[in-house]
Amino acid sequence: MSARRYLMCRPTHFAVTYRINPWMDPSAPYDTSLAIAQWTELKRIYEELGHQIELIEPVQGLPDMVFAANGATVIDGKVLTVQFRDAERADEAPAYRDWLLQAGFDVHDAKTINEGEGDILKAGDFVLAGTGFRTSHASHAEVQELFGRPVITLQLVDPRFYHLDTALAVLSHGDDGAPVNVAYLPEAFSPGSQAVLRQLFPDAVIANVADAEVLGLNAVSDGETVVLPVQATHLASELERAGYKTIGVDVSELRLAGGGPKCCTLELRS
Numbered sequence: 001m002s003a004r005r006y007l008m009c010r011p012t013h014f015a016v017t018y019r020i021n022p023w024m025d026p027s028a029p030y031d032t033s034l035a036i037a038q039w040t041e042l043k044r045i046y047e048e049l050g051h052q053i054e055l056i057e058p059v060q061g062l063p064d065m066v067f068a069a070n071g072a073t074v075i076d077g078k079v080l081t082v083q084f085r086d087a088e089r090a091d092e093a094p095a096y097r098d099w100l101l102q103a104g105f106d107v108h109d110a111k112t113i114n115e116g117e118g119d120i121l122k123a124g125d126f127v128l129a130g131t132g133f134r135t136s137h138a139s140h141a142e143v144q145e146l147f148g149r150p151v152i153t154l155q156l157v158d159p160r161f162y163h164l165d166t167a168l169a170v171l172s173h174g175d176d177g178a179p180v181n182v183a184y185l186p187e188a189f190s191p192g193s194q195a196v197l198r199q200l201f202p203d204a205v206i207a208n209v210a211d212a213e214v215l216g217l218n219a220v221s222d223g224e225t226v227v228l229p230v231q232a233t234h235l236a237s238e239l240e241r242a243g244y245k246t247i248g249v250d251v252s253e254l255r256l257a258g259g260g261p262k263c264c265t266l267e268l269r270s
Ligand code: ARG
Pocket: 020, 021, 024, 064, 067, 069, 070, 089, 117, 118, 119, 163, 165, 166, 257, 258, 259, 260, 262, 263, 264
């Protein structure tokens, strides 16, 4: 495995004050200090695995900013900025854009709605792109043109799994010629997209609904070790059976906003 560079945002201002996905209940209690403790443990796990963590300053009034995966898509040193579907998250876009500009990336502004790595996942030489709830189909063409990599459109059909990274995880990235592989929940995709996934990834790890309901597919893999929600026990054993190491992390408090480990993690690919 090669060391990765991840951008994260401390959930200093984490809260559930609006509802833009079925997980969020603004009338239910949440615990910001527990969210911070769980996030800090996730960051520690990455550091222990040898990955480099960069931090963006959290902004007050942006309770979902912890979900750094939605901040951009970064491939080959190029950045496609994001445009959120919902007004509640709109101000996160310029915050991430500024950080990436200052970090020296080649920044390109999105022309239509896309929620970054929530829906746009690099898988080897290809890009898997979700649509149906947040990211627009039109943005997939933007992704293909900017990064010059073939984009595979995948249609999401279950509102609980509204971002591609809640329904599918890239497990191996094609480094050193190893085959690219993924884990996914078939039922989260339209019949046509299920057929595409079967064709592209005949050896995929298949998750069940119980795994997805604890956001188990919102996992981060460096090709060797998969960091996933500790509650996803069936998925963890399937991953081990497929030859991956797994580390379970408890980010249950962030799940109240509909996010897991991958949502908290934006990969910076130079
Ligand atoms: N509350 C956030 C939203 O609904 C959660 C984002 C989760 N991020 C992700 N990459 N799936 O937009």
